[in-house]
Every structure is written in structure tokens, then in C-alpha cells.
Amino acid sequence: MEAVSPRGSGGVERAVPTRPGRLRVALAGNPNAGKTTLFNNLTGARQHVGNYPGVTVERKEGVRVHGGIRLEIVDLPGTYSLTAYTEDEIVARDFVIDAHPDVVVDIVDTSNLERNLYLAVQLLELGVPMVVALNMSDMAAARGYAIDLEKLSALLGDVPLVPTVGHRSEGTRQLLDAIVAVGTGAHRVRRVPIAYGWEVDDEVEKLAALLEPEANALAPREPAWVALKLVEGDARVRDRVRAQCAGAKGILEAAEASVRHLEGVFGDSPETVIADRRYGFISGACQEAVRRTAESRHEMSDRIDALLTHPVLGLPIFLGLMYLVFWATFRLSEWPMRWLETGFGRLGAAVSGLWPAGSAGALESLLVDGVIGGVGGVVVFLPNILILFLAIAILEDSGYMARAAFIMDRWMHKIGLHGKSFIPMLIGFGCTVPAILATRVLESRRDRLTTMLVLPLMSCGARLPIYALLIPAFFAERLRAPVLWGIYLVGIVAAVGLAKLLRATLFRGEATPFVMELPPYRMPTIRSAAIHMWERGWMYLRKAGTLILAVSICMWALTSYPKPPADAAAGASEGARRAAELEYSIAGRIGQALEPVTRPLGFDWRINTAMVGAFAAKEVFVAQMGIVFSLGEEAADETEAAEPLRQRLRETYTPLQGVSVMLFCLLSLPCMATAVVMWSESGSAKWMLLQWGGLTVFAYTVCLLVYQVGRLAGLGTR
Amino acid sequence: MTEREERRANESVALSSLADGARARLVRVEAGHGLRSRLTAMGLRPGAEVRVVNNRGAGPFVVAVEGTRIVLGRGMAHKVYVAPMAADSDAAVPGSPEGK
Numbered sequence: 001m002e003a004v005s006p007r008g009s010g011g012v013e014r015a016v017p018t019r020p021g022r023l024r025v026a027l028a029g030n031p032n033a034g035k036t037t038l039f040n041n042l043t044g045a046r047q048h049v050g051n052y053p054g055v056t057v058e059r060k061e062g063v064r065v066h067g068g069i070r071l072e073i074v075d076l077p078g079t080y081s082l083t084a085y086t087e088d089e090i091v092a093r094d095f096v097i098d099a100h101p102d103v104v105v106d107i108v109d110t111s112n113l114e115r116n117l118y119l120a121v122q123l124l125e126l127g128v129p130m131v132v133a134l135n136m137s138d139m140a141a142a143r144g145y146a147i148d149l150e151k152l153s154a155l156l157g158d159v160p161l162v163p164t165v166g167h168r169s170e171g172t173r174q175l176l177d178a179i180v181a182v183g184t185g186a187h188r189v190r191r192v193p194i195a196y197g198w199e200v201d202d203e204v205e206k207l208a209a210l211l212e213p214e215a216n217a218l219a220p221r222e223p224a225w226v227a228l229k230l231v232e233g234d235a236r237v238r239d240r241v242r243a244q245c246a247g248a249k250g251i252l253e254a255a256e257a258s259v260r261h262l263e264g265v266f267g268d269s270p271e272t273v274i275a276d277r278r279y280g281f282i283s284g285a286c287q288e289a290v291r292r293t294a295e296s297r298h299e300m301s302d303r304i305d306a307l308l309t310h311p312v313l314g315l316p317i318f319l320g321l322m323y324l325v326f327w328a329t330f331r332l333s334e335w336p337m338r339w340l341e342t343g344f345g346r347l348g349a350a351v352s353g354l355w356p357a358g359s360a361g362a363l364e365s366l367l368v369d370g371v372i373g374g375v376g377g378v379v380v381f382l383p384n385i386l387i388l389f390l391a392i393a394i395l396e397d398s399g400y401m402a403r404a405a406f407i408m409d410r411w412m413h414k415i416g417l418h419g420k421s422f423i424p425m426l427i428g429f430g431c432t433v434p435a436i437l438a439t440r441v442l443e444s445r446r447d448r449l450t451t452m453l454v455l456p457l458m459s460c461g462a463r464l465p466i467y468a469l470l471i472p473a474f475f476a477e478r479l480r481a482p483v484l485w486g487i488y489l490v491g492i493v494a495a496v497g498l499a500k501l502l503r504a505t506l507f508r509g510e511a512t513p514f515v516m517e518l519p520p521y522r523m524p525t526i527r528s529a530a531i532h533m534w535e536r537g538w539m540y541l542r543k544a545g546t547l548i549l550a551v552s553i554c555m556w557a558l559t560s561y562p563k564p565p566a567d568a569a570a571g572a573s574e575g576a577r578r579a580a581e582l583e584y585s586i587a588g589r590i591g592q593a594l595e596p597v598t599r600p601l602g603f604d605w606r607i608n609t610a611m612v613g614a615f616a617a618k619e620v621f622v623a624q625m626g627i628v629f630s631l632g633e634e635a636a637d638e639t640e641a642a643e644p645l646r647q648r649l650r651e652t653y654t655p656l657q658g659v660s661v662m663l664f665c666l667l668s669l670p671c672m673a674t675a676v677v678m679w680s681e682s683g684s685a686k687w688m689l690l691q692w693g694g695l696t697v698f699a700y701t702v703c704l705l706v707y708q709v710g711r712l713a714g715l716g717t718r
Numbered sequence: 719m720t721e722r723e724e725r726r727a728n729e730s731v732a733l734s735s736l737a738d739g740a741r742a743r744l745v746r747v748e749a750g751h752g753l754r755s756r757l758t759a760m761g762l763r764p765g766a767e768v769r770v771v772n773n774r775g776a777g778p779f780v781v782a783v784e785g786t787r788i789v790l791g792r793g794m795a796h797k798v799y800v801a802p803m804a805a806d807s808d809a810a811v812p813g814s815p816e817g818k
Contacts, residue, residue: 080756080759080760081755081756081758081759083752083755083756083759085752085753085755085756111785112784112785112786114761114784115759115760115761115783115784115785115786118758118759118761119759233751235751269751271751271754271755272754272758272763272764275755275758275759275763276763276764276765279763279765301787302771302787305771305772305780305787309772309780311774402789406789409791514789514790514791514793514794515753515756515757515760515788515789515790515791515794516788516789517760517786517787517788517789518780518786518787518788518789519787520787
């Protein structure tokens with residue numbers, strides 16, 4: 001598939017001539033209309049999730065063969081109208097307008113018909129071949145809506161109306177039939193004449209006449225439609241005309257004159273007038289074709305909301321639920337993670353066993369430490385990710401996520417983030433990798449990138465072993481808890497500061513005003529949660545997993561090669577031999593080479609070398625320290641076993657150096673898994689490098705200040 | 719400001735000033751182009767009937783329109799102007815669930 005340009009004018013997705021036997025189908029619709037469930041029903045497991053090029057908006061595609069025709073179905077982000085407001089809506093709109101799909105399926109929440117038909121009417125204006133799925137038709141019926149399908153369809157230009165019930169998979173076949181009928185031209189949808197009033201019509205006609213000579217440049221958009229959008233003051237259409245029409249200047253001036261004229265006539269913007277006429281058209285059609293007998297929607301939801309968004313109880317309930325999510329993500333996954341670790345350990349041992357004792361060489365080390373260790377390092381995150389996304393799917397499908405966003409928005413807004421940012425940030429205390437994936441709950445690119453960029457500052461679980469080694473080594477019993485607490489606090493304060501800084505610089509602009517629909521509470525379905533969870537897990541394995549594996553093999557090579565000359569290690573103990581090997585390796589050499597740079601922070605080559613190793617995973621720092629002090633990597637495994645290493649650390653470094661090291665581990669150099677996921681989720685290496693470099697420079701500055709000021713204050717002595 | 723606009727402005731109050739359960743007809747939204755068209759598409763348009771679902775101190779400001787619930791930031795609720803309606807004058811208006 002070709003690229004959809006997020007900004008329009010540049011890389012526009014060109015209309016692709018329809019190939020026989022294939023139809024490109026786009027699913028559009030309001031948020032909360034049940035689009036995802038219908039998409040799952042239409043495509044089953046045959047779907048593919050990716051990002052639109054250059055944007056963080058997700059793109060879901062699937063394939064279904066029906067009636068001998070291959071339907072390539074794209075699930076567009078939810079949108080309220082064709083006048084795009086958020087990044088998601090821009091993507092949806094550009095796809096419908098520029099990619100010119102063979103059929104657009106508008107998914108409508110039938111129990112909220114008039115509002116949902118607003119988008120449908122805009123799509124009809126555009127003249128795309130269209131099918132309307134009247135989703136949640138069961139709920140609408142329960143609420144006393146009786147729809148005369150034939151009459152409504154006739155009023156809406158003979159567009160096929162197919163009642164569906166997404167969560168019970170009803171109406172899927174009929175929907176597919178309708179898609180094929182419209183896509184193959186067997187059924188034609190008429191243009192609907194909406195009465196905008198003669199004043200508006202006159203201006204639209206005048207502009208359309210001016211646009212007529214440019215029809216080729218504007219295709220597939222029709223001059224009349226472009227003229228209507230110009231009168232509405234649609235900024236993106238204006239940009240398009242400016243970029244693509246030879247006579248743009250005259251056309252845009254005429255459009256401005258039309259807008260001013262209409263403003264004078266109506267005392268209101270033409271946009272408001274046109275919106276009003278659309279609603280008038282819809283409400284006229286509904287009056288003729290829809291009967292309502294009872295009203296009961298939302299009563300249950302309102303009652304639940306009275307508790308869950310209670311001014312006093314709302315926050316504690318939210319925090320309790322978040323604790324549950326965190327607990328499930330990291331505690332519940334401990335078992336499968338342990339099985340995976342044991343499994344990979346056994347596999348490694350089995351492979352090692354293929355070589356006769358003593359003859360093990362480079363290949364064995366590559367297979368066991370590089371490949372099996374690397375794959376294990378990738379897969380070990382999977383339980384976290386699956387459980388986290390199961391929890392997120394339940395929060396989203398049940399309708400609670402919208403409430404949670406609101407509850408937290410008051411606080412998160414103050415630091416320039418969205419209410420929903422709270423969830424990834426909380427998960428960040430467990431592990432940054434699933435946390436970055438969890439930023440998918442955020443709709444706006446700005447919110448998403450800001451959150452992603454500051455996430456590594458939430459002190460993750462893998463840093464805890466570092467603190468557990470260093471804090472007892474340098475601090476008396478009574479100081480240990482406050483120091484640990486302080487380290488976490490530094491991370492949070494730094495994240496808040498950095499978020500504010502990003503908002504003031506890179507992501508400037510007023511925060512999007514908070515407007516959000518509260519969907520009624522619904523029972524989440526197992527099928528939808530399972531598909532959601534599987535999708536995420538698979539995407540992680542496929543996109544991030546392969547890269548993480550490649551990087552971990554590089555890391556293995558970095559710490560293993562080159563080997564010191566064989567005679568140098570002769571007669572030395574195992575520990576001393578390992579230390580000499582690490583010192584001789586590329587990682588050791590980098591550590592030594594960096595000594596002049598890091599000395600002002602209080603680091604020597606040993607710490608540097610361990611930091612290089614810690615890029616593979618933060619906790620590796622501890623094992624590496626064990627190796628450079630000739631105590632072996634097991635030296636730091638248990639609290640007791642780490643005592644000799646702590647003894648050596650106490651002899652070698654001051655507490656001030658200890659603090660500097662911990663701060664550096666906290667603030668700098670996100671681990672490779674974070675870097676890779678950051679890359680794949682943000683859609684460009686640029687953001688990953690910015691995060692990586694920015695945090696490292698920041699950490700360097702902080703540690704330099706702490707260490708130098710501390711020394712001046714006389715803290716540098718033992 | 720035209721005479722008509724002035725008259726409208728005098729009759730209308732900010733949505734945020736209404737209590738729970740109050741019904742009103744939306745008069746106008748004082749916001750930029752993008753936000754206004756978003757609210758229109760969500761059903762918050764001049765002429766629409768709204769009901770305040772939740773306007774309690776710290777809690778979310780929730781308004782019912784045409785059978786949906788929309789949460790507005792407090793700042794937004796100050797910019798939406800409405801003409802209050804008598805509490806029970808309109809039980810038959812479609813799309814508005816009866817209150818208490």
C-alpha cells in the first residue's frame with residue numbers, strides 16, 4: 001500500500017485503479033460506534049497492524065474473500081466528521097478523500113442515530129461509493145427505535161443500510177453482500193441533494209465554476225465538493241487548492257469573498273450554517289423513517305458513573321484499579337517469565353552439552369550467550385505485554401478508560417500531559433518497554449511523543465538491582481530507605497520537568513481542550529480482548545523483537561571480543577580470567593577510552609565498562625561489576641553473595657561516587673529494548689536518538705553537578 | 719455585534735453555571751474554528767438540547783446531548799452558551815432521556 005501523508009500536500013496516496021476481483025474497503029465511523037468489533041468480524045484473524053507512515057496513528061488492515069472477490073479492508077481511526085480535528089481524524093479523512101477506496105463502510109451507532117449520521121451525510125456529499133452499517137441495532141431496538149430501513153435508505157440516496165450487532169456477529173454476511181454489490185457497481189448510490197439554502201448554493205456554484213478548469217488537478221475530488229469545503233472554510237482543502245491549482249490565487253480570493261458575503265447574510269459563519277442544514281436534513285429524514293417509543297439510554301451508565309466518577313471516591317477507585325493493572329502486569333507475569341527463563345536456561349545448557357567438555361569455543365558462546373540469550377531477552381517481556389494489553393483492552397472496551405482519562409486530567413494537565421498518560425507512566429515503574437507500547441491509548445501525537453520521551457525516567461524494575469547493590473554498600477541501614485526513595489523521586493521530578501520543557505519547546509501550542517465522549521458502560525467481550533492482546537504481542541515480537549535480538553548479539557560480541565592472548569590468562573583464577581577478558585574486550589576498551597570523559601562524574605573504567613554492558617539491560621550492570629572485580633557475575637545475585645562485591649566497592653569508591661552512578665543509571669542511556677521500541681513506536685529513529693542523546697546529556701550534567709558540588713562540600717572523602 | 723446577536727447574548731448563560739439535571743438549548747460556542755466544528759460533529763451545536771448530568775465541584779463536567787454523554791473541560795464549559803429551559807417542558811423532545 002502507498003503512503004498516506006499526514007500533512008496532505010506532499011505524498012498524497014494516489015487513487016489506485018481497481019484491479020479486477022479486488023476491492024479496497026475503508027471502515028469509517030464515529031469513535032465508540034463499535035468499529036473495531038465489526039472489523040474483527042469482517043476479517044477474523046487475518047489482519048495486520050501497522051502505523052501510517054510518519055505518524056503514530058495505527059493502521060489496521062485485513063483481508064476477506066467474499067463472493068469470489070478479495071476485499072482489502074482498512075480500519076480507519078474513529079472520526080466525528082470530515083473536518084479533521086485530531087491527528088487520527090486527519091488520517092481517516094485523508095484516506096477517504098485521497099486514497100479513494102472502492103467502498104467506504106460507515107459504521108453508525110444506531111442508538112445515537114442523528115449524531116452518527118452527520119458523518120454519513122458528509123461522506124454522501126463526497127460521493128464515495130458507500131454502505132452504512134447500522135451497528136448496535138439491538139440496543140437501538142431495546143431503546144425503542146423502530147427504523148423503516150427502506151424509507152431511510154431512499155432518503156439517503158439509496159445507500160444500503162445493513163443492521164448489525166457487532167458483539168454477536170450479526171449482519172456480517174449481509175454487510176459483505178452490500179459491500180460487494182456497491183463495490184462492483186451492481187448497486188449505485190445516488191448523490192443526495194441537501195438543501196443548504198439558495199444563498200449558500202449560489203456561492204458554491206460560483207466557486208465550482210471557477211474550479212471546473214482545474215478538475216484534473218483536483219481529481220478524484222469534484223469541483224462542487226471542493227467549492228463547498230472552501231465555503232465551509234476547510235483549511236486543508238484550501239491548502240490543497242493552493243498547492244495544486246494553477247489559478248489558486250483567484251479562486252481563494254473568490255472563496256474569501258463568498259465567506260464574507262455569507263457571514264453578512266446570516267450573521268454567523270457559513271460553516272455553522274452548513275452544519276445546521278446538514279443536521280436539518282438528518283432530522284427531517286429521521287422524522288420520516290424513525291419512530292421512537294421509549295427513552296432509556298444511559299440510565300444504568302449514569303448510575304455507575306455516579307460512583308466511579310464521584311468527586312471524592314472517583315480518585316481512590318481509579319488508583320485501586322491502576323494498582324490492580326500494575327500488579328497483574330508485573331506480579332501475575334512472574335510465573336510465566338520464570339518458566340521462560342528456566343526454559344531458555346535449559347535450552348542453553350542443552351546446546352552447551354553438544355560440545356565435549358573443554359572444547360567449547362566461539363560458536364558455542366555465540367549460540368548460547370548471543371542467540372539463545374538474546375531470544376530469551378526478547379520473549380521474556382511477552383507475559384508483561386500480553387497481560388498489560390489485556391488489562392488495557394478491558395479498560396477501553398468497558399468504557400472506563402474515558403472516565404479514567406478525565407479523573408487524571410486535572411493533575412496530568414498541569415505538567416502538560418493528557419489524563420491517559422498516567423497509565424504508561426505508572427507501567428514505566430515496572431518496565432519501560434510495555435510502557436512505551438501503552439502510549440497507544442493516547443490519541444494525539446504530541447501527547448504520545450511527550451509521554452514516550454519522558455518514560456525512561458520512571459525508574460523501572462531493572463534498575464532496582466543496581467540500587468540494591470550500591471545503596472547497602474555505601475549507606476548505613478537507617479539511610480537506605482530514604483536514599484532509595486530519593487532516587488525514585490528524582491526520576492519523577494525530572495520527568496515532570498522534562499515534560500514541561502518539551503511542551504514549551506518541541507511540542508509547543510495550546511493543549512488540546514478536553515472534549516471527550518463518555519461511551520455507555522459495556523461488558524467487554526473475550527473475543528475482542530483476546531484479539532487486542534494477541535495483536536500487541538505479535539507486533540512486539542515481529543517489529544521490536546527481531547531488532548532487539550540483533551542488538552543483543554552485537555552486545556554479546558562487544559563484551560566477548562577480542563579475546564586476550566591465551567598465555568596472559570594462564571594460571572589465573574576463573575574470576576581473574578573473566579575480568580581480564582572483559583577488560584580486553586571492546587566494551588572494556590570503550591570503558592577505558594571514556595575514562596577522561598567520565599572522570600568528572602566520579603566514574604573509572606570499571607564503571608564505564610559495566611555501563612556499556614548495561615545497555616543490553618539495566619540489571620546487567622550488576623553482573624558486569626562482579627566480573628570487573630574478578631568476583632564473577634554470580635557475585636551480585638543474592639543479597640548475601642553480594643557482600644564481598646560491596647566490600648570491594650566500599651574500598652574503591654566513595655558514597656558520593658555511588659550516588660553519581662545511581663543517578664546516571666536512572667537518568668541516562670535507556671536500555672536497548674527501550675531504544676528499539678521507541679524507534680518502532682514513534683515511527684522514526686530521530687525520536688529514539690533524541691531520547692537517547694538528550695537523556696544522556698541531561699544525566700551527564702546532573703551527575704557532573706552532583707559530584708563536583710559534593711566534592712567541594714567535602715563529601716568526596718571516605 | 720448585530721442587534722440579534724446582542725439579544726441572544728443577553729438571554730444566554732454559560733453552560734458551566736447550570737446545576738445537575740438542568741436542561742437548556744445551546745445558543746453558541748465561543749471557540750476557534752477547529753474546536754467548534756468538532757463540537758458540532760459531536761452534536762453540541764446551536765439549537766441542540768442539552769442536559770447537565772454532572773456539575774459537581776471537582777468532578778467531571780458531563781453533559782447529555784442526543785443520547786450521548788460528553789465530558790467537557792471546565793474551561794470549555796465556560797465557553798458554551800445556552801438558554802436554560804424549564805425542567806419539565808419537553809418530556810417529548812427526542813433524544814433526551816428524562817432526568818430524575
